[in-house]
Amino acid sequence: MTSLRPFLPLLSLAVAILLMPSAHADEAANNAIIQATMRYVFQEAGVNDPAVTVEKVAGGYARVKVRSLSGATDPATAYLKGRGDGQWTVITLGTGFTAADLAELGIPASLAN
Numbered sequence: 442m443t444s445l446r447p448f449l450p451l452l453s454l455a456v457a458i459l460l461m462p463s464a465h466a467d468e469a470a471n472n473a474i475i476q477a478t479m480r481y482v483f484q485e486a487g488v489n490d491p492a493v494t495v496e497k498v499a500g501g502y503a504r505v506k507v508r509s510l511s512g513a514t515d516p517a518t519a520y521l522k523g524r525g526d527g528q529w530t531v532i533t534l535g536t537g538f539t540a541a542d543l544a545e546l547g548i549p550a551s552l553a554n
Contacts, residue, residue, distance in 0.1 A: 520538075
């Protein structure tokens, strides 16, 4: 039986190269989600110092944590929907959602807190 050990560095490099576009795509999606959330929070929630963290993305939807850096507002959760062109739209922003709330908005159960 032939050992694969000599091929491990090459195999590792191939896997890294194959995963690179996905990592770049994830980063681009996260940036678009953050930008859409920031715009929404500035315009609709009146928070002047938001910190936005993408918590989960699944099935064309995203869950994002929003907090005020100064603590001026309570932490909140935003749910967004991807539009297919790389853009995202905030569906709702708030401090508490039930499973029924999310289902009514069409948000996948996998994104529930």
